[in-house]
Amino acid sequence: MDYVELLKRARDQLPESVFEKERFEIPKVRGHIEGNKTVIVNFQQIAGVLRRPVDHLLKYVLKELATPGDIKKSGLLVLGSKIPASRINEKIRRYAHDFVLCPDCGKPDTEISKETGGLSYLKCSACGAKHPVKSKI
Ligand SMILES: [Zn+2]
Numbered sequence: 513m514d515y516v517e518l519l520k521r522a523r524d525q526l527p528e529s530v531f532e533k534e535r536f537e538i539p540k541v542r543g544h545i546e547g548n549k550t551v552i553v554n555f556q557q558i559a560g561v562l563r564r565p566v567d568h569l570l571k572y573v574l575k576e577l578a579t580p581g582d583i584k585k586s587g588l589l590v591l592g593s594k595i596p597a598s599r600i601n602e603k604i605r606r607y608a609h610d611f612v613l614c615p616d617c618g619k620p621d622t623e624i625s626k627e628t629g630g631l632s633y634l635k636c637s638a639c640g641a642k643h644p645v646k647s648k649i
Contacts, residue, residue, distance in 0.1 A: 535618075536613065536618070538561075538562070538601075538605055538608050539554065539557065539561050539604075540597070540601050541558065541600045541601055541604070542597075543589075543597065545594050548592075548594060549590055549591060549592060549594070550590070550591040550593065550594055550595045550600075551588055551589070551591075552588065552590075552591070552600065553587075553589075555569075555583065555587075555588075555589035556583070558604060562620070563612070563620070563623075564607075564611060564612060566583065568611075568649070569607055570582075570589070571649050572603070572607050572649045573600065573603045573604065573607065574591075576603045577591070577595055577599065577600065577603060579592050579593045579595060580592040580593075610645070610646065611624065611634065611645060611646075612634075614634070614636035614638060614639060614641055614643075615634075615641065615643050616636065616641040616643075617636060619636065619638040619639070621636060621637045621638040622634050622635060622637065622638075623635055624645060626647065630647060631644060631647065632645050632646070
């Protein structure tokens with residue numbers, strides 16, 4: 513039996529609930545359309561769950577959605593056009609994939625560190641993996 517097969521066999525013996533618990537849930541946006549704008553009420557909380565600066569997440573999402581937008585004093589994110597929540601969720605998922613989740617173990621226990629030469633790395637505290645990450649959005 514080779515290694516891959518061993519892994520497969522070990523995995524088959526684990527109850528499904530183990531995987532359920534391990535999977536990191538990326539929060540979904542909550543909000544509504546207001547005239548020609550989209551208001552998101554929990555954007556800061558999402559950045560908090562992802563443990564990334566809200567400005568970093570915002571910059572990415574605005575660029576990907578090609579829309580202007582900013583965070584008001586009240587904490588609401590107001591986007592300058594009508595955008596369905598599903599599209600915003602998709603961008604946040606992609607952000608998490610690129611900047612939060614460890615490519616090796618899939619856990620969100622990571623941080624971005626800047627090192628000499630302007631390179632940034634995604635470092636995982638769960639498995640110790642270190643991967644280069646885009647430093648500019
Ligand atoms: Zn990892």
